[in-house]
Amino acid sequence: MAFASVPVSRGYPSPGWVEQDPLELWQSVLQAVGRLPRVAISCVAVANQRESVLVWDRRTGAPLTPCASWQCSRGAPLCSELRAKGLEPLVTDLTGLPLDPMFSASKLQKLLDDDNALRRSAERGEVCAGTVDSWLAWNLSGGSLHVTDAGNASRTLLFDIHRLNWSEELLEIFGIPGGFLPTVVASSGVLGETVAQGPVPAAPIAALAADSHAALFGLGCLRPGTAKATFGTGTSLASPTAGDLRRSRAGLATSVAWLAGSPAYVLEGNVYSSGATVEWLAQLLGVDGAAAVEQLAGTATDAGGTHIVPGFAGLGAPYWQPGSRGAITGLTFGTGRAQLARAAVESIAFQVADLFAALEADVGAPIAELRVDGGATGNDVLMQLQADLLGRPVLRSRAPDAAALGAAFLGGLAVGVFQDEELIVQLAGLGERIEPRMPSEQRDKLLGPWHEALSRVTGPGAVEGLAL
16 A cells, blocks of 8 residues: 655635645646556556535636635625525535535535626536546546546535435525536545656546545544544544435534445534644744644643634634634633643544534444544544543544545445445554543533633534533
């Protein structure tokens, strides 16, 4: 097994707006493939960041907009308008999602509303829109594929998760021309072929999967009662409900995890800022990246009563506060760099603990363990704190990126490398098991002050009932 990665930069042109360069995204794929050993391959599979959306020219393939990131809240005013019109229950009923700017629709409408010529081109079918899987499939295929998988489509606020198609009603609500959206396809299945270019060979394109869904698959969480968390720029906590389309009562979202014959559904919550919080603090303190912040955090036994509430681009599940902004509470003259670093790391674990509580409330039964992947899982302080706050074992993935592994599994199933899903469960790369060590009363003493700090940003209503 070989892995390679290339970082992609983000831009922040306005408060709450987050963008990426579509060409940089594509070049990062080529560069990463170029760093891998040259071997014969059976297929190409794509895992991508969800909800991010862009528009490109159908004839030339040139991007016509930035990629509005999943973290971008440029669509927040539109969501507020639609909510004021009483449309959120309808949107949630069709999509399984809250009416929130994290999802693609309001960002896409904003891109069109800001450029009348672009909107006219979209109405004439001269341009393409898509999430990042769609953009990469287009480039990999030399422009012959304009597709997205059902899992990515289910995170756009434009997809009916009951009928598994684009909703005419939602397209009208968001003012989106249906003709420039991609065709929705299965997550596992041969869609076409790559065009040999640079380090990319000609091969079947056999899977498209959103990153969180692919990580769920890669960690072997294929059955109800299992759960995973992916710690990246943000954090996604998810648990499969298989063929059961279950509605959340605790602030989570319902999505299509993958489509392979029949749809598999998932309950999920997303933290907008986890690794991004640590990166922000690294810049603020002038230290060398996330690793330096994590090292600083390890020198403090606690944060000294300081909390960072990372609402830099709003707060996601289970709070759903897109208009909130970040805050630091509990500062004293004794607060130093180490305490701030510890507070940044703790903010990740606190948010995941709240998501875990919401998940167990929805499932109606305890989740025995949490499987985890992502760069921050190498932080022993964070992982031990996470196990302690949950009161459950945390199992680290041996794979550097479970999303890439899950996409490979889905592609391998499509071309016959793997015969069935039971083998996937056996192959899931689970490693070290971290047991909780903290007494429950001490856990409550940590979560209480966190919820108090959180309520200063969200108001008390958003944190009621958040308890493990």
